[in-house]
Every structure is written in structure tokens, then in C-alpha cells.
Amino acid sequence: MSDSSKRKGPLVAENRYRKMAKPAAAKPTSKPKAKTRRKYAPKRRGGILGFLNAIVRFFFRLIWVIASRSALVGIAVLALIVGYFYTTLPPLDDLLDGRANGSVTMLDQNGEVFAWRGDQFGGPIRANSVSPYLKNAVIATEDRRFYKHFGLSPRGIASAVRINLSEGRGPLSGHGGSTITQQTAKLLCLGEPFDPTAGMTEAQYEAECRRGSIKRKAKEAVYALAMEAKYSKDDILSIYLNRAYMGGGAYGAEAAAQRFFGKSASEVDPAEAATIAGLLTAPSTLSPTSNLERSRNRAATVLRLMNEQGYLTDQEVANAMANPATLSDAAEARAGGYFADWVMSTGPEFFTRNTTEDVIIRTTLDQRMQRAAVEGLQWVFDNKVREGSKAQAAIVVMSADGAVRAMVGGRKTKVSGAFNRATQALRQTGSAFKPFVYAAALDLGYSPNDLVDDSPYCLNIPGSGQWCPKNYTNSFSGQTTMTNALAQSLNIPAVKISESVGRETVSIVASQFGIKNDLAAGPALALGASESTLIEMTGAFAGILNGGSSVTPYGLIDLRLQGDSEALMGTGGGIGERVIQETAAGQLIYMMEKVVSEGTGQRAQFGGRQLAGKTGTTSAAKDAWFIGFSADYVAGVWMGYDDNTPLKGVTGGGLPTEIWREVMSRVHEGVPVKPLPMVLPAPAQVIFNGDVNEVMPVEQAPVSQAPAPQRPGNIIDQVLQDIFGGIGGGGSSNRNSGDR
The missing domain is CATH 1.10.3810.10 (Biosynthetic peptidoglycan transglycosylase-like)
Structure with a gap:
């Protein structure tokens, strides 16, 4: 028994090995995984649907690979392009000022900015x-x-x-x-x-x-x-x-x-x-x-x-x-309007219209007077002109030295780059030209009290036949003084005096006063058959006010670059050479004062001031003018249609004179009253008994340093008729020019 009990040891060992073999015996636990694989395998490899599914999966994988790699390549290319542009970008300061041209800043006479031009x-x-x-x-x-x-x-x-x-x-x-x-x-x-x-x-x-x-x-x-x-x-x-x-x-x-x-x-x-x-x-x-x-x-x-x-x-x-x-x-004011455009046109292009620098221009503009001009024009058109009228008007106000203080180039006052009727429109001057006829005569020794016969008068114009100027009223005054002839804007006396002193002399005087365009060659020169601009005419009248010296109208005082204290250039205008003697200019001012106080320009009166000027109306009333002055300022007004349509019921002594009064009365607010620099005439020295040059000099006028011209006696009447038959001269349709 004892032996048999000792042999039980191997049984224990066997049991131990069986226990250790349990993991190997746990194979059935792996079978479900095998079954799981077998469960899906038939779907991948079986049937048409499985085949199509495999193809779709393949293409999706292919597209994803291509797209992702393309995106990476695209990003890389984009980065390279961005990098290229990055290297071409300049420093920041180079991009802040990107103008192709410079700018022009304009200052008025008080140093205030009123206009800009350029970029x-x-x-x-x-x-x-x-x-x-x-x-x-x-x-x-x-x-x-x-x-x-x-x-x-x-x-x-x-x-x-x-x-x-x-x-x-x-x-x-x-x-x-x-x-x-x-x-x-x-x-x-x-x-x-x-x-x-x-x-x-x-x-x-x-x-x-x-x-x-x-x-x-x-x-x-x-x-x-x-x-x-x-x-x-x-x-x-x-x-x-x-x-x-x-x-x-x-x-x-x-x-x-x-x-x-x-x-x-x-x-x-x-x-x-x-x-x-x-x-x-x-x-x-x-x-x-x-x-x-x-x-x-x-x-x-x-x-x-x-x-x-x-x-x-x-x-x-x-x-x-x-x-x-x-x-x-x-x-x-819409960037200075007409005045700023005119100043830009008078300066050198490389410092104005084509400047690459920032330029500062100091000008003669008086903004108070500019407002006066705009308001005066607007008041007349609002109260005196029929509604819907397309008539235009222009105004220039300047000092006696030609410094332009205000300018209106048309009824639309708030404009830039528009047609400027004050500086660009060439128009017949009509009777506004007559002061230059009398200026020539006074400079030659005639007196404002000299008499001229206002009676029917004709000249033979080669190629045109007989030319007989008429007065605006179609009436005659008989013997009248030169002063009254100018005050009443009589045509026949103006022609006779022009022929007496010589058309060439009249043309020279007018040209030297600043009338630059070609002047008419015929006897109608005296009646304003020639064309001029308003700024030229106003500048010429400024020459009369300043004592007989020529004037070049100007608006630019000086020009400098922004940031510089030194001016690069100064004014290009002002008073020039003497045209007529100072005494003759004073006598002419006396005659022109009578135009306002007693003659065709009486509507110009205001404020009890001494004022002088001249009205002007061209043939068929296509143009109407009034240009006049006080002791301080000269102003010119033109009125008409751009297409030369005749004005209805308008003469120089009418609406243009009223515009002048409204403008100048505003301009003179707060300005002390001063007398005009007139020279009173001596008693009548020369009598025009009839036609041209039929003159009897009595004695030399003491008011002039120049001797009176030598003129023949009565026989010249017949001689002149023969001479005019053989001398060339231009006629004019302006035979009825005049004013009331």
C-alpha cells in the first residue's frame, strides 16, 4: 500500500502538465477569429458586387493619392509664386506715394488755399x-x-x-x-x-x-x-x-x-x-x-x-x-473754377499741367471779390433775365496794375476745365472799342471839348461801295464835343476822329494797350469791328486808369516747390510801357466819367462814387459789353450767346451795365470813396466843321506835351473823297453798332 501510494507522484505531475497545457488546449478560442475571417472573405472575393466594390475602392485610393500629392505640389508651386512676388515687392515707402504726376496747390492773395490741380x-x-x-x-x-x-x-x-x-x-x-x-x-x-x-x-x-x-x-x-x-x-x-x-x-x-x-x-x-x-x-x-x-x-x-x-x-x-x-x-467753389484754370494756363507747363513735383502757386485772387462777382451775376439773371434764357455772361475784376482779383467765365460758376468766356471767347467789341480812338486823338493834342460835326457821312470802300455809318438812334446831333460824342456813343464822330488821326495810329494805340488780335483794316475799326477777349479789354481799360501805361493781366504772383522757401519764378504780368501821355489818360478818364454820369452807362452808378466806363453793342446785338472802373478797381462784363444768336432787347447800357453795378457795388463794400484821377479839359481848341480833317486849329491845347498834328483846311473835303476812292479799306456789317 505504501508502495502504491508513493507511485502517485507521476499522476500529480501529469495533472500539472495538463494544467500547463491548457493554453494550448484553448485553441477553440482562436476559432471564432478564424470564423470571423471566413465570414467576410466570401464578400471580397465573391460575386460581381464584390468586384465592383474593389474597383471603386481602388479608384478612391488612387484619387486620394493623386489629389493629396497634387495639393502638395500646388501648395509648393503657389508658395514659389508667392515667394517670387514677395521678392519683387519694393519697400513700403516706395509704395505710399504712387502719383504719376505732381500736384499744384493754389493760394489766394491772403495765403489761403482755394484750388488744387494735378494728382x-x-x-x-x-x-x-x-x-x-x-x-x-x-x-x-x-x-x-x-x-x-x-x-x-x-x-x-x-x-x-x-x-x-x-x-x-x-x-x-x-x-x-x-x-x-x-x-x-x-x-x-x-x-x-x-x-x-x-x-x-x-x-x-x-x-x-x-x-x-x-x-x-x-x-x-x-x-x-x-x-x-x-x-x-x-x-x-x-x-x-x-x-x-x-x-x-x-x-x-x-x-x-x-x-x-x-x-x-x-x-x-x-x-x-x-x-x-x-x-x-x-x-x-x-x-x-x-x-x-x-x-x-x-x-x-x-x-x-x-x-x-x-x-x-x-x-x-x-x-x-x-x-x-x-x-x-x-x-x-469747386476748386477755384475759371480763375484756377486760367492761372494753370499762364504758367510753364512743366510746373503746372505736366508737373512731376508738388507745386505751390500764390495768386492774386481775392475770394471776397470772387463771391461778389458770382453773387452779382446770379442776382441779375434771377431778377432781370427771363427764365430759361440760354444767354451767357462773363466777368473780370482787376486792379489797375492788371492783377486779376475775380473771374467768372460763364453762368455755371462751380466748374473746372470748362470753356472760359472771359479768356477764350473772341467777340466783336462794338462801341467798347471807342475809348482807344479818343485816346489816340487826345495823345495827339486834341481836347475833350473839341467839336466834331455829327451829321450824315459816307465813304467809298473799294470792293464794297459806299459805306455810311449811322448812329444807334438814326438821328444826328450836329456840332458836339468829343466828350458828348463818347458819352452818347455816337458812331459818326468816332469814325471821323479815327480817320482824322489815322486808322494806323488808332490800331497802334489799341495794340499797345493790350488788344492783341488782328484789328480791322477799314474805317469800321472805330466802331469795334475787331474781335477781342474780355480779359484783354479789361486789361486795356486798366491801362487807362493807371495813367496810360500798358497792362498785362496776371493771376500768378510766384511759384515754388512744396517745402521750399525760395520762389522759382515770379509774376509774368503787371504794368508795362507807356502808351499815351498821363495827361491824355486823365482827360480820357474825364470823358469816360461822363459816359456813366450823363451818357449810355448811367445804370452803372452806385454809392455816390466817381465811376467811368464804356458800353458796347455789336451789330444785331450779338454781343453786349460794359467795361468800367472806379479809382480802385476795373471790371469788365460781356453778355451774349455762344452760337451768336442776337440778344433780344439787350444793349451794353442795359443788362451788362446792371451786372457791372451789382458786382462792383459788392466789391466796394468797406472800400473808402476815392476820386478818379481825372484831368479836366481846357476850353475847346479844335473845331471839326464838317468831314474828316476839315479842321481849324485855334491854339495848342496846354494839357498835352505833344504838338497838335498839322491838318489842312476846307479844301481837304473834296480831296479826301478822291483819296478814299483809291485807298483800300474793309467794310463791315457793323455799321449800326452803338449803345443807348
């Missing part, structure tokens, strides 16, 4: 130096996510495409969805500078820069990404604020603030900032100088956007709405 800029600015209201207004209006995106806004592009398609346009037509960065890239023309030798005009170049093709848009996007990598957000915004066109000829926010509000972009308030930001959508149509009401409506929308985005409180918006932006005086 307006006002100097580079930075996003952190402008008013925060302006910076926020631009972001709220143009790109509210500007500081969050990487240069492109997929959300904005998708929204723009959706809106364009819903409105029936192409996906890239209309709304652009561009970020400020993309707009800046477009302003830089994607780094393509203008090349004048490339056979493309600057206008074509700008049109190409704005083209919205898919290729162009793609390049714009890449360029925008390069800019985002190269510059900071504020740098990009600075370029945009300096280069964007903002209407009214202003490029950049600084120029817009200066032009519209007369202040720096760093000083604008919320209403002004909203106005400037609102211009970016449509600068030409929304410009406050084009339509102030429309501009204010757009500004109100910008203010609401600023409020919605947290840039303005409700109270700030309410204040801005209650106090909308107001234009400065210079902006209200």
Missing part, C-alpha cells in the same frame, strides 16, 4: 496717423474682416458670386468680394508700372489694371498673399489710404480731407470720416462737390455700419447724423 495727394500718411474715425470707417465699409483674413476672403468671394448670379450678371461682374489687400494690389496694378513706350496710353493702362478676367483675378489673389507676407496689416491699409481715388480730383485720404473739408485726414470727425469712406464705392458720383445730398446719404449708411460693428456708439452716430459734413469754402 492730388497732400503728402503720404500712415494708417496709425489718420483719424481713428477714418480708419474704422474704411474698414467697416470695405472689409470688416481685414485684420482676421490672410489677404483673401473665401466667404466674401462666395457671397459676391452668389449676389452677381442672382442679379443676372456673370460671377465676376458687379460685386467683387475683394479684400482691402486685393484692392490695394489692384491699385498697384499687380506690380506692373506704366511704360509709355509700350504703345499703351495711361488711360488704357489704368483700364487694364482694373480688368476683371479670371487670369487677372488669380494673379491679384497671389499678389495679395505676397503683400500679406511682406507687409503688416497697417502697412497695407496705409498704401490703400494713400492711393485710392476719392473723387473731385483727390487721390488719397489726405487730399480728400484737404479738398473737401480744408483739414488734415488726422483731424476729421465721424461725419467727415464717413463721407470720405463712402466715396470709395463710387468716387465720381458720390463726390460731395458733385452731389452733396447723395454723398451725405452714403455717409449715413457708413455711420450705421460703424455702429453695427462697434466703432461708434449710438450717441456718436446721432451727433454725426445731426451735424453732417460741410464743405469748405474752397470745395464749395
